[in-house]
Amino acid sequence: MLCCDGKVFMCRLLWLCTQQCWAVPGVLQWSGPGSYTVGTMSERFDCHYCRDPLQGKKYVQKEGRHCCVKCFDKFCANTCIECKKPIGADSKELHFKNRYWHDSCFRCFKCYTSLVNEPFMLRENNKVWCSNCTAAEDAPRCKGCFKPIIAGDQNVEYKKMVWHKDCFTCSQCKQVIGSGSFFPKGDDFYCVSCHEHKFAKTCAKCKNPITSGGLTYQEQPWHSECFICSNCKKQLGGKRFTAVEDQFYCVECYKECVAKKCAGCKNPITAGFGRGTSVVNYEDESWHDYCFKCTKCARGLANKRFVCHNGKIYCAECPKRL
Numbered sequence: 001m002l003c004c005d006g007k008v009f010m011c012r013l014l015w016l017c018t019q020q021c022w023a024v025p026g027v028l029q030w031s032g033p034g035s036y037t038v039g040t041m042s043e044r045f046d047c048h049y050c051r052d053p054l055q056g057k058k059y060v061q062k063e064g065r066h067c068c069v070k071c072f073d074k075f076c077a078n079t080c081i082e083c084k085k086p087i088g089a090d091s092k093e094l095h096f097k098n099r100y101w102h103d104s105c106f107r108c109f110k111c112y113t114s115l116v117n118e119p120f121m122l123r124e125n126n127k128v129w130c131s132n133c134t135a136a137e138d139a140p141r142c143k144g145c146f147k148p149i150i151a152g153d154q155n156v157e158y159k160k161m162v163w164h165k166d167c168f169t170c171s172q173c174k175q176v177i178g179s180g181s182f183f184p185k186g187d188d189f190y191c192v193s194c195h196e197h198k199f200a201k202t203c204a205k206c207k208n209p210i211t212s213g214g215l216t217y218q219e220q221p222w223h224s225e226c227f228i229c230s231n232c233k234k235q236l237g238g239k240r241f242t243a244v245e246d247q248f249y250c251v252e253c254y255k256e257c258v259a260k261k262c263a264g265c266k267n268p269i270t271a272g273f274g275r276g277t278s279v280v281n282y283e284d285e286s287w288h289d290y291c292f293k294c295t296k297c298a299r300g301l302a303n304k305r306f307v308c309h310n311g312k313i314y315c316a317e318c319p320k321r322l
Contacts, residue, residue, distance in 0.1 A: 038089050047071055060089045080105050081126050099126060108133055142167050158184070170194050229253050264291030278302060282313075294318055 144167025200209035
């Protein structure tokens with residue numbers, strides 16, 4: 001696998017100087033892809049560089065020139081990009097995009113596995129990586145264990161952060177949250193149970209945590225389903241109600257079960273719910289303020305002098321006319 005500009009291609013590395021063949025009868029040569037040949041000189045030739053005779057000796061022919069092995073290594077050999085040493089005529093050479101390696105140097109930069117005839121990635125600084133190390137290096141890192149999350153791993157993502165599924169745990173009880181529900185608090189994460197015990201408000205009635213919704217009455221929190229009419233059991237959230245001795249009543253139940261009956265009109269006295277907000281009390285009876293009036297002249301008597309005669313209410317003048 002050869003990689004260039006971030007793309008991956010399947011290919012095979014080219015081997016130079018590894019195949020034995022007989023190019024000329026009586027001369028053993030090593031053939032590469034047109035770069036040079038190696039053999040034993042049977043004719044009278046001198047080294048192109050040092051002028052030593054080559055007959056009967058191993059030589060290298062490159063670009064029409066014959067040279068001894070020593071001069072080839074010094075003047076002609078490619079330099080291994082990994083170890084920076086010449087790749088001699090007797091060495092196996094690998095190349096890719098004008099880069100050269102000894103076959104023994106062509107190893108993964110990370111795990112040192114030989115990559116001869118194996119998939120690889122050429123990365124920065126001309127370092128080669130195996131496919132496994134490349135995948136691990138480029139993979140996102142788990143915020144819990146800081147190890148790479150590779151393809152196939154189950155993971156949890158939240159606000160551009162990622163965890164292995166088993167690394168995403170409750171900050172309080174340390175149990176795995178995984179893909180379950182959780183509550184974030186700053187840099188911490190809590191399972192539902194721990195969040196309820198640590199942060200949730202407690203209902204004034206049932207004393208259990210309020211995890212969502214709820215309401216407040218007189219600075220006390222309530223579950224919506226706990227804040228109900230004491231008589232009909234209907235929820236009172238968002239509705240008109242009245243409180244009597246720590247009991248709550250909707251308007252209808254208050255009128256029917258709790259409110260006093262007006263001695264004048266015989267209807268419930270529901271101060272704050274209807275016409276009139278004042279109540280007149282006399283002895284054991286009560287009136288709406290607008291119902292407390294003279295029996296004879298019908299003058300309103302709330303906050304005024306009145307006379308009670310034979311169980312009836314009169315203004316101060318009317319009893320004189322009786």
